Amino acid sequence: MRGATRVKFAAGAIAIALAATACSSSSSSGSSGGTNANGVVNAWWGDPQNPLEPANTNEVNGGAVLDMIMTGLVQYDPKTSKAENAVADSITSTDQQNWTVKLKSGWKFSDGTPVTAKSFVDAWNYGALSTNKQVNSSFFSYIDGYNAVAPASGNPTAKTMSGLKVVDDSTFTVKLSQKFSTWPQTLGYTAYYPLPASFYTDHAAFLNKPIGDGPYKIDSWTKSQQMKLVPNADYTGTNKPKNGGVTLKVYTDTNAAYADLQSGNLDVDNGVPNAALKTIKTDLNGRFLNEPAGIIQTISFPMYQANWNTAGAKLVRQGISMAIDRDTITKTIFDNTRTPATDWTSPVLGEAGGYKSGLCGDVCTYNPTKAKELVAQGGGIPGGQLTISYNADGPHKEWVDAVCNSINNALGNTKACVGKPVGTFADFRNQVTNKQMTSAFRTGWQMDYPLIQDFLQPLYTTTGGSNDAHYSNAQFDALVNQANAESDTTKAVQDFQSAEKLLITDLPAIPLWYQNGTVGWSSKVDNVTLDPFSVPVYTDITVK
Amino acid sequence: MGRYVIRRLLQMIPVFIGTTFIIFAMVHALGDPVNALFGDKAPSPAVAAQIRDSLGLNDPLWVQYLHYMKGIFTGDLGTTFSGQQVTALLASAYPTTLKLTAVAFTIEVVLGIGLGLLSGLRRGKSVDTLVMVMTLIVISIPVFVIGYVLQYLFGVKWGITNATVGYGAPIGDLILPGFVLASVSLAYVARLTRTTVAENSKADYVRTATAKGLPRWRVVTHHLLRNSLIPVITFLGTDLGALMGGALVTERIFNIQGVGYWLYQGILRQNTPTVVGFVTILVVVYLLANLLVDLLYAVLDPRIRYA
Numbered sequence: 130m131r132g133a134t135r136v137k138f139a140a141g142a143i144a145i146a147l148a149a150t151a152c153s154s155s156s157s158s159g160s161s162g163g164t165n166a167n168g169v170v171n172a173w174w175g176d177p178q179n180p181l182e183p184a185n186t187n188e189v190n191g192g193a194v195l196d197m198i199m200t201g202l203v204q205y206d207p208k209t210s211k212a213e214n215a216v217a218d219s220i221t222s223t224d225q226q227n228w229t230v231k232l233k234s235g236w237k238f239s240d241g242t243p244v245t246a247k248s249f250v251d252a253w254n255y256g257a258l259s260t261n262k263q264v265n266s267s268f269f270s271y272i273d274g275y276n277a278v279a280p281a282s283g284n285p286t287a288k289t290m291s292g293l294k295v296v297d298d299s300t301f302t303v304k305l306s307q308k309f310s311t312w313p314q315t316l317g318y319t320a321y322y323p324l325p326a327s328f329y330t331d332h333a334a335f336l337n338k339p340i341g342d343g344p345y346k347i348d349s350w351t352k353s354q355q356m357k358l359v360p361n362a363d364y365t366g367t368n369k370p371k372n373g374g375v376t377l378k379v380y381t382d383t384n385a386a387y388a389d390l391q392s393g394n395l396d397v398d399n400g401v402p403n404a405a406l407k408t409i410k411t412d413l414n415g416r417f418l419n420e421p422a423g424i425i426q427t428i429s430f431p432m433y434q435a436n437w438n439t440a441g442a443k444l445v446r447q448g449i450s451m452a453i454d455r456d457t458i459t460k461t462i463f464d465n466t467r468t469p470a471t472d473w474t475s476p477v478l479g480e481a482g483g484y485k486s487g488l489c490g491d492v493c494t495y496n497p498t499k500a501k502e503l504v505a506q507g508g509g510i511p512g513g514q515l516t517i518s519y520n521a522d523g524p525h526k527e528w529v530d531a532v533c534n535s536i537n538n539a540l541g542n543t544k545a546c547v548g549k550p551v552g553t554f555a556d557f558r559n560q561v562t563n564k565q566m567t568s569a570f571r572t573g574w575q576m577d578y579p580l581i582q583d584f585l586q587p588l589y590t591t592t593g594g595s596n597d598a599h600y601s602n603a604q605f606d607a608l609v610n611q612a613n614a615e616s617d618t619t620k621a622v623q624d625f626q627s628a629e630k631l632l633i634t635d636l637p638a639i640p641l642w643y644q645n646g647t648v649g650w651s652s653k654v655d656n657v658t659l660d661p662f663s664v665p666v667y668t669d670i671t672v673k
Numbered sequence: 674m675g676r677y678v679i680r681r682l683l684q685m686i687p688v689f690i691g692t693t694f695i696i697f698a699m700v701h702a703l704g705d706p707v708n709a710l711f712g713d714k715a716p717s718p719a720v721a722a723q724i725r726d727s728l729g730l731n732d733p734l735w736v737q738y739l740h741y742m743k744g745i746f747t748g749d750l751g752t753t754f755s756g757q758q759v760t761a762l763l764a765s766a767y768p769t770t771l772k773l774t775a776v777a778f779t780i781e782v783v784l785g786i787g788l789g790l791l792s793g794l795r796r797g798k799s800v801d802t803l804v805m806v807m808t809l810i811v812i813s814i815p816v817f818v819i820g821y822v823l824q825y826l827f828g829v830k831w832g833i834t835n836a837t838v839g840y841g842a843p844i845g846d847l848i849l850p851g852f853v854l855a856s857v858s859l860a861y862v863a864r865l866t867r868t869t870v871a872e873n874s875k876a877d878y879v880r881t882a883t884a885k886g887l888p889r890w891r892v893v894t895h896h897l898l899r900n901s902l903i904p905v906i907t908f909l910g911t912d913l914g915a916l917m918g919g920a921l922v923t924e925r926i927f928n929i930q931g932v933g934y935w936l937y938q939g940i941l942r943q944n945t946p947t948v949v950g951f952v953t954i955l956v957v958v959y960l961l962a963n964l965l966v967d968l969l970y971a972v973l974d975p976r977i978r979y980a
Contacts, residue, residue, distance in 0.1 A: 178942065179710065180756040187712050259719035262727060264710055267717035279719035336756060352757055353765075353930050355840055378840075381937070384821070385928035388836035391829045522941060555709035555943050562708050562715055573713050587714075595715045 167373035168672025170654055172397040172665065173386045174377035176353045181339045183322040184256025184263035189575075192319050193664050194377070197358055198239075199322040199341030200366055202230060202249070203313065207660035207669075210423075210477050210579035212314040215366055216244055216323070216342065218299075220313035225614055228312065232299040237363040238325040239346040246301035248323035254278070254289040255329070256320055265320035267594050268577070271312065273304040308614035310621055315578045344368045344668050345375065354379055368668045371656070375667050390649055396672075397657055399648040399665050403524060406464040409649055417649045419466055421476040422663035423576035424644035425584070426467070428517060428532070429598040431566040432637055436511035444507030446636040447492050449515065449546075449569075452500035452539035455493070458531045459642050466647055469493075470640035473629055474584040475576060477661035483581025483622040485629075492633050493640055497539035504540060511568075514544060518570035520557035521550035525571060532641070561597050572597055572638060579661050581625045585609060589628075589637060600637035604628075674971075677979040678964070685960050692956045693745075696949050697738050705730065706943035710754060741949065751946025753939075759950040762935055767954065769842045770931035773924070774916045776844065776851030777858075781912070785859045786905065789866025790898065796871050804867070808860035820853045820926040837928040850927040854920055858912050865908055869901035876900075903973055910966030914959035 177191030183199065186192055202217035214220070218231040236244035255261055257269035259279035269275055273292030278285045292304035305312060315321075323342065328335045338347050344366065345358040359374040378395065380386040383402035389395040391412060401409060401417075409417050430437050430446060455469035468476070472488035491499075504510065517533060519525040526548065533546035540546075549568075551557040560566060574595070576583045586609050587593045591601040605628050612624030632638070646663025655671045707721050707730070729737050744751060750759035788808075792801040811819070827849055828836030838846040873879060874897055882892045921933030932951055939947030971977045 176938065177755055179754060187714065259717075259723050262720055262723045264716075264720060266720045270717075279717065281718045282722065285719075351840070352755075353762075353934075379930065380837075380928050381930070381934050382925040382928065385824075385837045385926060388824055388829050389928070392832060392836040394835060394837065394839075553703060553709075553941070553943065555706045556704045558708040558711075558713075559705050575713070594717070595713070597715065 163673060164371075164655070164671040165373070165673065166371070168653075169374045169376055170372050170396050170667065170670050170672060171376050171378060171394070172667065173390075173395060173400045174356070174379050175400065176379050179264060180336050182256075182263065182328075182336070183252065183324065184261075184265040184268070184320045186319050187264050189662070189664065192662070193667075194347075194356065194358075195319050195322065195339070195341070196343070196664065197345040197375070197667055198339060198343040198347060198361070199319075200236075200343045200364075200368075201318070201322045202232075202316040204366075204368070205317050205579055205661065207658060207666045209479065210482065210661040212317055212579070215317075217313075217316070220316070225308040225310045225312075225616055226305050228303045228305070229296075230301050230303065234299060235365050236342050237365070238323075238340050238342050239361045239363055240325055240327060240340050241363065242325050242327075243298075244323050244342050245298045246295045247298075248325065249321075250293045250295050250301050251329070252322065252324035253293060255324070257290055258288060259285055263320075268318065268320040270594070271305050271307065271309055273306045275306065307610070310613055310615055311580050311582055311618065314580055315583070318577045344370050348374070370668045371671050372667075373672070375670075387649075390651060393651055393653070396651045396654045397648065397665050397667075397670065398650070399646065399659070399663065401647045401649050403464075406466060406647070413649050414652075416652065416657075417647070418657065418659060419645050419647050420659060421468060421643050422646035422659065423475045423477045423579060423661045424663070425470055425473065425475055425574050426641045426644060427470075427473075427572045427574070427638040428569050428641060429572040429638040430569055430636075431564070431598065432601070433564050433599045434511075434567060437568075439511075441507040442511055443634065443636065444503045445510055446639065447634075448500045448503030448507065448540075449510075449536060450492050450500075450636060450639040451494065451496045451503065452536040453532050453639070453641070454495045454535045455642060456495065458528060458535065462528050462531055463642075466645045467642035468645065470642050473589075473632055473638070473640055474581050475643050475661075477576075478579055478581055478584075481619075481622070482579060483584075483625055485626060488626070488629060489633055489640060492636065500536075500539045501541065510545060514568075515546040516549040516568040517546065518549045518551055518557065518560070518566060518568070520552075520554040520571075522553050526550065529571065564599065570597075573644075576662070581622055581629075582609075582613070585625055585628060586613075589632065598637040600635065602631055602635060605631050605635075674979055678968075681964050681967070685957075688960060689953070689956065693742070693949055693953050694738060696952045697741065697945060698734060700940070700943060700945045700948045701734055701737070703940075703943050706754075709943065741946070745953075750950040753944050753947050754942055759946045762947065763950060763954060766931050766935050766951070769929060770917055770920055770924070770933070772842055772844065773847050773851055773854065773920055773929060773931060774913070776847045777855035777916055777920075778909075778913060780852055781855040781859045781862055781916075782909065784855075785862025786866050786898075786902075789863040789905075790870055790893070792863070793867040793870030793901075794874065794893070796867070801867070804863060808863050811856050811860040816853065816857060817922050817926060819856055820850075820923055823849060823853055824926060842929060846927075847929075850923050850929065853926070854916060854923040858908075858916070862905060862908065865905050866901065869904055870897060873897055873901050899973060903970060906969050906973065907966055910962050910969075911959075913962045914955065917958055918955050 175190040178188050179185045181191055183195055186195055200215050203212045204215040205212055216232055216236050218233045220230050222228045256263045257266055257278045266279055272290050274290035277287035278290055295301045325340050344364050346361040348357040348359045350356040356377045360370040383400045386398050386400055387402055387405050390398040432438050459467040459469055471493050472485050474484045476484050478484040517529050519529050529548040533548055536546040537543050587595045589600050590606050590609050608624050608628035612621045615621040646659040648659055648665055650657040653673055656669050658666045660666050707724050708716050725731055752758055788804050792804040795801050824836055827833045834849050835846050879897055882896045924931045924933035936951050
């Protein structure tokens with residue numbers, strides 16, 4: 130009996146001692162406001178598809194790292210998406226075609242070498258040259274002399290673009306091949322980051338541990354497993370990290386990451402699986418964010434097929450658009466992580482940036498009776514049946530089936546629309562780029578930079594690089610050119626919107642919904658937000 | 674014996690060439706991987722042409738295959754699109770998967786044979802019924818269901834183990850995934866062992882051994898079990914290869930960057946060197962495991978001789 134009491138007493142004493150040390154340790158390590166400036170954030174990550182070079186990174190995983198370790202001429206405000214100068218002191222032009230870029234002094238790469246005009250010009254020339262096989266090469270196509278370094282066929286005839294000239298250490302000039310007034314605002318994109326001299330002299334070492342001028346630097350990287358990033362002491366910009374570093378953990382499966390988030394092994398998870406969306410708010414006690422990102426999903430039509438390029442087919446496309454019940458689909462299938470689209474841009478641009486809610490009007494509003502009338506008036510669906518092609522290795526089957534259902538119900542014909550899966554994404558893209566589509570197909574667009582230009586020019590101008598529908602309207606092209614030549618941003622936006630209005634009647638692509646970014650986080654961290662590219666703002670995250 | 678082994682090893686060469694070619698042709702048949710590198714954007718024709726050229730995609734299939742085989746014999750298994758050497762991937766992925774397989778295999782052998790022996794010796798008793806029912810349940814549930822349920826219970830709800838396998842794949846983290854990976858095979862091994870043990874316990878040599886007064890444990894281990902294990906070993910041998918290849922699902926659930934992970938990535942991105950490299954090694958493992966099984970027969974059953 131006495132023994133048992135003694136044990137209890139000892140246990141109590143230990144508990145008190147533990148509690149006491151726990152208190153003291155938390156109060157000593159925490160700085161102002163209960164945050165730990167040295168705390169490390171464990172964040173979700175996927176394996177980058179390509180080597181980590183700025184001009185070779187076009188997907189979100191590689192992009193997330195490069196944004197952390199590199200800073201370009203401009204950067205985007207994570208809340209307003211407004212472009213502001215970062216390394217650039219000024220980017221000016223009198224004719225919207227010849228630009229002079231002046232750099233701020235004091236910027237350094239994390240290896241100690243200074244960021245100069247040459248760092249940018251060499252990096253851009255490297256990215257553009259086709260023999261370097263950089264997937265973002267076409268981003269330099271606005272610069273004069275691009276066709277010589279990346280001709281459509283054959284080998285390049287020049288190593289550098291004639292439009293780029295270094296004036297001195299902190300100045301360079303750029304001659305564009307056309308007028309492009311909002312060009313400076315595009316320069317926050319990954320492809321335009323500067324590179325240190327070591328990139329060219331020891332390329333293999335750079336790829337193992339990329340070096341940049343960003344808020345973080347890479348401490349260690351075990352490929353396909355994890356990457357440790359620590360604050361870069363040489364960083365002179367405005368986004369100084371508020372934490373002691375970020376460890377990016379590679380997850381193969383979003384469900385595994387979510388299990389880790391719930392059990393406290395992971396702090397920030399922006400790869401929340403669809404299956405978890407229904408319960409995530411209660412699972413995480415509200416530590417969840419669901420907000421618009423610069424991504425729009427559309428259904429495009431093959432305008433290169435004669436039967437889709439008629440006056441009647443225009444009406445049919447409008448009818449199909451009206452037959453899609455976007456509200457119900459976004460609610461039931463996507464748990465409100467999509468917002469029904471009413472224009473061809475994205476809410477993250479803001480009203481001033483060119484987003485206009487309701488621009489599409491009746492055509493994007495669910496109206497089954499009108500839909501049926503229009504399709505009949507247009508002579509019925511070309512080919513008798515609408516098929517919507519999608520890649521079966523992505524999460525598309527559910528919504529394609531739902532869209533088809535909605536169309537079938539509206540038209541009162543169970544065979545009006547059917548989904549058409551294509552095995553792999555690669556095969557799907559091959560069919561799209563080789564113009565093999567005979568009916569509708571899914572298209573998605575993630576913006577490269579928050580500009581209305583990026584949502585219209587590449588997608589719907591005749592020469593647009595990603596004009597999968599092969600839509601061509603001389604009036605549209607003229608309006609886009611006019612907008613690009615406009616020195617006043619407000620007027621440029623208006624011109625772009627006038628062009629966008631042409632899409633309402635022509636409808637080469639039906640807007641479906643804006644995709645949201647989602648992120649869940651653990652109780653260990655605070656201040657988790659998403660930027661307009663749906664990437665967490667890592668520098669702002671604080672650790673308790 | 675030596676000649677037998679050499680003959681078997683020589684037989685592996687055509688099998689090796691055949692499988693690599695089939696896999697190579699199959700991945701090739703998936704189509705051109707280059708456009709997918711550009712995501713939802715249309716590729717720049719100049720760059721796409723350069724990439725195709727550097728990957729040799731413009732050559733006919735047999736030229737590409739010969740080129741690949743030439744690489745294999747000089748120790749170059751090609752690279753992924755992210756520029757990593759496939760040999761480096763193999764070096765990082767196989768030890769991880771081997772660790773997982775070893776854990777799973779140990780669980781399978783110890784628990785499977787143990788439970789099978791127990792229920793075989795006590796057939797008709799409640800222990801036997803319990804083992805039969807449990808194994809039936811495990812066999813009828815898909816592995817990924819078992820995986821997710823156990824992960825949720827042990828990793829998330831009760832917090833007994835980590836929900837996923839941590840950096841460097843420590844053994845402690847691998848026990849739960851190992852169990853999940855082994856579960857179905859474990860059930861088969863238990864049932865197989867039970868049947869043969871039950872059958873052989875009526876055999877003449879067991880009765881003789883008991884009659885000459887050997888202790889019961891000696892009868893069981895030296896006479897009964899040794900003879901009962903032949904079909905079990907056959908199963909275990911083929912299962913060793915299946916465990917390594919079949920770890921794909923388990924590796925995904927528990928976020929283990931092993932063979933399954935890279936095979937999945939390779940297929941998704943249509944990277945021929947990755948897929949062929951990993952499958953080739955799997956084929957070799959399979960062939961060696963089979964050879965080992967055949968050799969073990971001779972050890973277990975003195976009547977079997979190889980010349």
